[in-house]
Amino acid sequence: MPLSPGLVGDLQRILGPEGLVLSHEGRLVYECDMHTFYKGAPDAVALPSTTAEVVAIVRLCREARVPIVPRGSGTGLIGGAMAPSGGVMVGLNRMNRILEVDLPNRCATVQPGLINLSLTKAVEARGWFFAPDPSSQMVSSIGGNVSTNAGGPHCLKYGITSNHVLGLELVTGRGELVTLGGKVADHPGYDLTGVAVGSEGTFGLVTAITVRLVHVAQAVKTILASFADLEDASEAVSAIIAAGIVPAALEMLDELMIRAINEGTGAGYPKDAAAVLLIELDGPAEEVEAQGERAARICWERGALEVRVAQDAAERALLWKGRKEAAGAVGRLAPTYLLQDAVVPRSKLPAIMRELGAIGARHGVQIANVFHAGDGNLHPLILYDDRNPDELERAKAANEELLHACIAMGGTVTGEHGVGLDKAKNLPLQYGDADLNFMYRLRGVFDPQRLMNPKKLLPAHPACGEGWRPPRPRLPEGAWI
Amino acid sequence: MxxxxxxxxxxxxxxxxxxxxxxxxxxxxxxxxxxxxxxxxxxxxxxxxxxxxxxxxxxxxxxxxxxxxxxxxxxxxxxxxxxxxxxxxxxxxxxxxxxxxxxGPPPRHRRLEDVILSVFPEPARLGVALAAFRLYRRSGLRRLVRATRVLRPFPRLAALEALLDDVPAAESLPPLIPARGTARGRVGLLTGCVQRHLYPGVNRDTARLLALAGYEVVVPRAQGCCGALELHAGRAEAFRSRARALAAAFPDDLDFVVANAAGCGSAMKEYGRWLPATAGFAARVRDVAEVLVEADLPLGPLPLTVTYHDACHLAHGQRVRQAPRALLRRIPGLTLVELGDSDLCCGSAGVYNLLEPALARELLALKVARIVETGARVVATGNPGCLLQIAQGCRQRGLDVTLVHPVELLARAVAVRAAGRRGASAPPSEASETD
CATH class of the missing domain: 1.10.1060.10 (Alpha-helical ferredoxin)
Structure with missing residues (x-):
């Protein structure tokens, strides 16, 4: 439904001609994020520069009962930053300043559009960094990271985004500007920061974020181990963790992914390996040295073909560049893919890798793997060509089967990408009716009109599209077996 | 159909x-x-x-x-x-x-684009236009124009006016420059349009250095424009006829065709995509830095702090980043400091700064701010457009910063070494080297 001329006029007055995108072509490019499978163009894109503008946008849209969809850098993988119901998309990428760096209190306050890596770059010379490091960190915004409670390779040791957010400034769906949490760790009352992190814009729009900064470790060691067999690599992962080593990061890539990355970034991963582990250790120099030797020994014992330690910062950076650009490099393999984010208990890695291979073979689709092995957080990329409808159907079938296999092994439907439009339908696999109903009521406190990022995060009721009531039968017995 | x-x-x-x-x-x-x-x-x-x-x-x-x-x-x-x-x-x-x-629809600035593209790629017309500009500058008319701000309502004309500071006298290179010392091969030199008229010294230095590196340098008289500006403007027919003519102007027996303007080199290297018949020519195109980095030039000391701006069509278009830096680092006494965002466009982008002056100015301001951070008084970059644009930015901010092409620094270092050698005080170790 197009916006009323009155609303458009009011938005233009607030944002100026450069701050409101109305053209058909302009709106079109905002119709999807990195999950291009889901498309929905907004009726307008607002590009505010100040918190006051954000408040005004929310109030106007609330009055006009027009949906609001937040967007940062549009790198999400769950169909979060797209407008299935139209409305006004609010691109927060122009609000990208660092408001304060407060090293004595180990924190910084930033605007939501700030690119994740920009914060680390601003403080690294002084020995600090922002720990959450999603692979998109060179482009994704901290607001987007907060919204999806993003993870990243180094979250194995340092924790996910919610562990690093101290406070938020939030414009709720009611148009109120509220402050949640703050620099001081202990706030009386409800941990509303914790509630809001990961709310995917369903509570409102975040306009400022106070994050924890972490001091860099004395020593860092990055080890690349290659294996002729995916299962050997998976077993090495379990053995490393079982040995009491907590790597800063423990990543795994399979053959197909290695090929794409080598072509894409020239990261120089071993060409003939079926799997590569990227193990990073950090901490006091002696400890890192000792743990590095133990981790290497474990890899050799599990049949590693090669165990290589990055010799300098440049080599380490290149190994990580390859890993971080993995999803982007997939364009070299196929034009489109479905990306899962399921989690399995770490001990189930060998079994799920076997199952993945079988699922791919069964449906005749290629599956590339790159994932946070240390967390058991899988990222299988199911490759398909969207010009071939049959291939798409097979990819979708493989995708569903894979998800159910993870759940059957005691896993979860999503690890770090968020829920968005893509995984909302899967939440009933994870949560009971009472849980979902409670989440719905909680959302209503922040956004009673349900205008904030509609259709995301919580599953729509099959009948009325609003509110969760237990659908019956909840899941047919044996539906996925 | x-x-x-x-x-x-x-x-x-x-x-x-x-x-x-x-x-x-x-x-x-x-x-x-x-x-x-x-x-x-x-x-x-x-x-x-x-x-x-x-x-x-x-x-x-x-x-x-x-x-x-x-x-x-x-x-x-x-x-x-x-x-x-x-x-x-x-x-x-x-x-x-x-x-x-x-x-599609007519370009927004079609008339200006028409004028620019009828002058820039035509060395003869550009020469006449620049001679007129020299007169304009020296007659005092420029002072009058600037004082009265008559160009204010015409931002694109004002951008053009501001871009040019002085225009050097024309000079031309001999059609054949013999190699010095051990012969390594035979190369052609692209003299370009803007480079030829605004930076004749860069062409002269390029030719000298190539000769010193052991190359016989062929400078075809008949060469015209590479067509890059027209390709970027979507004028395929004009581009193709220029590309065809340029490829034909160079003899077939050259080891390399050397460009010292990043934009030209980048377009020439990709000729094959648009004109398969020129693929062989395109495969021989090199930036001057790629050729010189393989040579052993006799360089004397230059006690300078220099920073290097990556011209887009060198760093991104040709993936040449290390060779110019390596060459500069070889100059004794020269300190190369890295420029923040060195590969972010300065806003010149062919004739973009004339067509979209507002955006180009913002990018130029970013570039100049990063240059100030380095503290360097000399900025080296391998493209005439960048040289003009950044020099203008520094001038307007009143900075004492000199813009040079890397070959100018190399040529000066060679001259310092030669002068030292001619003098009686030349150390014997230098004299014993053969090059």
Missing amino acids: EQTLGAFRGPDAPDLDELRTCVHCGICLPQCPTYRVLGEEMDSPRGRIYLMRAAAEGRIGLTPTFAHHLDLCLGCRACETACPSGVKFGSLLEATRIQLRRH
Whole structure:
């Protein structure tokens, strides 16, 4: 439904001609994020520069009962930053300043559009960094990271985004500007920061974020181990963790992914390996040295073909560049893919890798793997060509089967990408009716009109599209077996 | 029957498979100058590819809005360097601009573009225009124009006026320059249009250094423009005839065809994509830094602090980043300090600074601010457009910063060494070297 001329006029007055995108072509490019499978163009894109503008946008849209969809850098993988119901998309990428760096209190306050890596770059010379490091960190915004409670390779040791957010400034769906949490760790009352992190814009729009900064470790060691067999690599992962080593990061890539990355970034991963582990250790120099030797020994014992330690910062950076650009490099393999984010208990890695291979073979689709092995957080990329409808159907079938296999092994439907439009339908696999109903009521406190990022995060009721009531039968017995 | 691909028609349409290589990851966004300044998806590489794809799929037409966002692109190709999927944005943009030129709305600044493109690529006309400019500057008319600010209502004309400081006297190189010392081979030298008239010293130094490196240097008199400006403006026919003529102007027996202007070298290296018959010529094209870095030049000391700006069409277009830096580091006494965002476009981008002066000015301000941070008084860069643009930015901020092409520093270092050698005080170790 197009916006009323009155609303458009009011938005233009607030944002100026450069701050409101109305053209058909302009709106079109905002119709999807990195999950291009889901498309929905907004009726307008607002590009505010100040918190006051954000408040005004929310109030106007609330009055006009027009949906609001937040967007940062549009790198999400769950169909979060797209407008299935139209409305006004609010691109927060122009609000990208660092408001304060407060090293004595180990924190910084930033605007939501700030690119994740920009914060680390601003403080690294002084020995600090922002720990959450999603692979998109060179482009994704901290607001987007907060919204999806993003993870990243180094979250194995340092924790996910919610562990690093101290406070938020939030414009709720009611148009109120509220402050949640703050620099001081202990706030009386409800941990509303914790509630809001990961709310995917369903509570409102975040306009400022106070994050924890972490001091860099004395020593860092990055080890690349290659294996002729995916299962050997998976077993090495379990053995490393079982040995009491907590790597800063423990990543795994399979053959197909290695090929794409080598072509894409020239990261120089071993060409003939079926799997590569990227193990990073950090901490006091002696400890890192000792743990590095133990981790290497474990890899050799599990049949590693090669165990290589990055010799300098440049080599380490290149190994990580390859890993971080993995999803982007997939364009070299196929034009489109479905990306899962399921989690399995770490001990189930060998079994799920076997199952993945079988699922791919069964449906005749290629599956590339790159994932946070240390967390058991899988990222299988199911490759398909969207010009071939049959291939798409097979990819979708493989995708569903894979998800159910993870759940059957005691896993979860999503690890770090968020829920968005893509995984909302899967939440009933994870949560009971009472849980979902409670989440719905909680959302209503922040956004009673349900205008904030509609259709995301919580599953729509099959009948009325609003509110969760237990659908019956909840899941047919044996539906996925 | 004419082939169609959505809104694109006939030959030179963007390749749909190439467009589909983009997986929409957005890694290009922070590297894109227009996205950094404007903060809009449709002025980012990802957004522009999405627009091209939407046009190829027939979802949108070649509308003025489509053209506007494609025209705002600087064509710097920083997105290609960033792209993990290897999307060839430059050629997609060129193809789209060709389509726009043939089937789209008229360009916003068509008349100005017509004038510029009828002068710049024509060395003779450019020579006349610059002679007139020299007169304008020296007669005192410029002072009058600047004092009265009569150009204020004409920002694009004002941009052109501000860009040029002084115009050196014309000079030409002999058609053949023999190699010095051990012969390594035979190369051709592209003298360019802007380079030839505004930076004749760069051509002279390039030729000297190549000769010193052991190359016989052929400077064909008949050579014209490489056609890069026309290719970037989507004027395919004009570009192709220039490319064909330029390739024919150079003899076939050359080891390399050397360019010292990044924009020209980049376009020439990609001739094959547009004119398969010139692929052999294109394969021999090298930037001067790529050739000189293999040679052993006798360099004397230059006690200078220098920073290096990566010309887009050298760093992104030709992937030449290390060779110019390595050459500068070889100069004894020269300290090379890295420039922050060294590969972010300075806003020159061919004639972009004349067509889109406002955006170009913002990018120039960013560039000059980073130069100030380095503390360097000398900025080296391998493209005449960047030299002009950044020099103007520094001049307007009242900075005492000199812009040079790397070959100028190398030539000066060679001269210092030669002068030292001629003097009686030359150390014996130097004299014993053979080069």
